[in-house]
Amino acid sequence: MAILIKLAIFLMAAIPSADAGGYWEGEYYHNVSDGKMLTESHTRNLASGLSLSAVLNIVLNYNVDGDAPGYDVNFRANQTAEEDVYYSRLRSNITHTLSKDGEDPVVREVNAESYIIMPKKFDANQAINVHFSQENGSEAEVNATFIYDGESYEFCIGSVINESETLNLYLYPYCPLLEGLDLDYENAYMDLAGGDDFDYEGSFVMQALQTEGGR
Amino acid sequence: MKLLGSGRAIKALSLLLVSYFYVLSGSSTVSISCNYYNGDGELSEDISVENAGFEGTVIILPYEMEGFSIFSEGKGQTADVHRHSKLSHKISATNMVTTNELQVDLKSLNARYSWVNKGTVSPDQADLSCASQGTIKPGDAGGESELSEASSLLQATSLGKTITAESALRASPATTAVASVGWGLEAKLGTHESLLNQYTNIRSRPGYLTYPTSQQEGFITTGMTLEGQDEETGKPLFSKRYVPVPKDEEHPDGFGFPLSLGVMKVEDDSVYMENKLTMTMRWQEGDLENPGDGE
Numbered sequence: 001m002a003i004l005i006k007l008a009i010f011l012m013a014a015i016p017s018a019d020a021g022g023y024w025e026g027e028y029y030h031n032v033s034d035g036k037m038l039t040e041s042h043t044r045n046l047a048s049g050l051s052l053s054a055v056l057n058i059v060l061n062y063n064v065d066g067d068a069p070g071y072d073v074n075f076r077a078n079q080t081a082e083e084d085v086y087y088s089r090l091r092s093n094i095t096h097t098l099s100k101d102g103e104d105p106v107v108r109e110v111n112a113e114s115y116i117i118m119p120k121k122f123d124a125n126q127a128i129n130v131h132f133s134q135e136n137g138s139e140a141e142v143n144a145t146f147i148y149d150g151e152s153y154e155f156c157i158g159s160v161i162n163e164s165e166t167l168n169l170y171l172y173p174y175c176p177l178l179e180g181l182d183l184d185y186e187n188a189y190m191d192l193a194g195g196d197d198f199d200y201e202g203s204f205v206m207q208a209l210q211t212e213g214g215r
Numbered sequence: 216m217k218l219l220g221s222g223r224a225i226k227a228l229s230l231l232l233v234s235y236f237y238v239l240s241g242s243s244t245v246s247i248s249c250n251y252y253n254g255d256g257e258l259s260e261d262i263s264v265e266n267a268g269f270e271g272t273v274i275i276l277p278y279e280m281e282g283f284s285i286f287s288e289g290k291g292q293t294a295d296v297h298r299h300s301k302l303s304h305k306i307s308a309t310n311m312v313t314t315n316e317l318q319v320d321l322k323s324l325n326a327r328y329s330w331v332n333k334g335t336v337s338p339d340q341a342d343l344s345c346a347s348q349g350t351i352k353p354g355d356a357g358g359e360s361e362l363s364e365a366s367s368l369l370q371a372t373s374l375g376k377t378i379t380a381e382s383a384l385r386a387s388p389a390t391t392a393v394a395s396v397g398w399g400l401e402a403k404l405g406t407h408e409s410l411l412n413q414y415t416n417i418r419s420r421p422g423y424l425t426y427p428t429s430q431q432e433g434f435i436t437t438g439m440t441l442e443g444q445d446e447e448t449g450k451p452l453f454s455k456r457y458v459p460v461p462k463d464e465e466h467p468d469g470f471g472f473p474l475s476l477g478v479m480k481v482e483d484d485s486v487y488m489e490n491k492l493t494m495t496m497r498w499q500e501g502d503l504e505n506p507g508d509g510e
Contacts, residue, residue: 198376199495200453206489
């Protein structure tokens, strides 16, 4: 029997306008009848700094071991992207629950973080780290498409999870045709504390910079 | 530490300018312990170097000529980039009113590092200061930079408070993608206001970018903490501070503590990343019963 996917999507809880600074949150529920494959896809707007038309498409394909029927796969993803696309950040916390009749459910948790650095001329870099807390022998594939002013740039990479159950995926798209993006990027937070007789300030700042004479 | 005799008597005995210089290098371990004192205060240093060079200068002035009464500066660097190397430097300063202790530990395998520590006692028991700064750089192009570690601890007691600042950094393979790591910390303890600063700055080589990663095996791991206690009661003055902030319910989008950085090659060889971690604390005489913890 072909794969039956009862797909209930509780999706897009909140999608602010594209220029509000890149934010996406959604929840998926997948019910896969034979437990062989789970396919999930979503489209997320990358907002400020890049372009209102900028879209990042990521497709994740997971091949789950085991061919016994009756699996229920619950897939939940919560992703947020920080507002500056020069250093955009995605985070996924995914829980798979594989249930077989008469057996205890198997829960796998996947934590994925994605970072996108886009210095000048869209010299974009995306690093995706996926950690599978349980089980080996799974595969993951990431396809990413950047669309900028009508031009589409696609990237795809896949890898088998190694013995440490850790998968590193790095995408190095390079799009020299894209212009107009300033290099300087700063991502900072401040941690402030004060009292009657003391003041504290802590900060962490990341900056993308360019050497003199750089393009 | 204990000062010998009254301030006036010792001052009379130290009417000579004392300045000396020593240099150590080689492939063995050398340890040095020194105390310098006069009527204004005392400086103590414990230095241990292994396959590293070190040199120091101490000046003891009985007069208020240079704005200090005792000044000590020590600096060291790897002697052979291809060898295992360690540096440890502890400096303590007291003026009978307050104390300032600074501990710096460095070790590396095929990496270059250098550092400078300073300690100062000012006249008339006014101010104390300790400071340390340094850099770690990868080994030469022909070698693999296997490991560099740096840690520092600064504990200062002033104006009824004991402040402890710690930082640690570990860089393991592929640090050749990192141009340099700089760190520094300083404490200036006064009779009315005191200040403590610490920072870490990690810069990638042009053509490489760093990024925070949740992987345990990040190329670079670093973080800083700061704690404060009431000198008399030992009670915390505020919740322990971290840079970066740990991930928790209050900071779900934090980068986590410690910070783990990965490194990636990019097409554009003119771009690079800087990661700066800073902490600053300033405190004054005040109501110690209600220090608060405003966030």
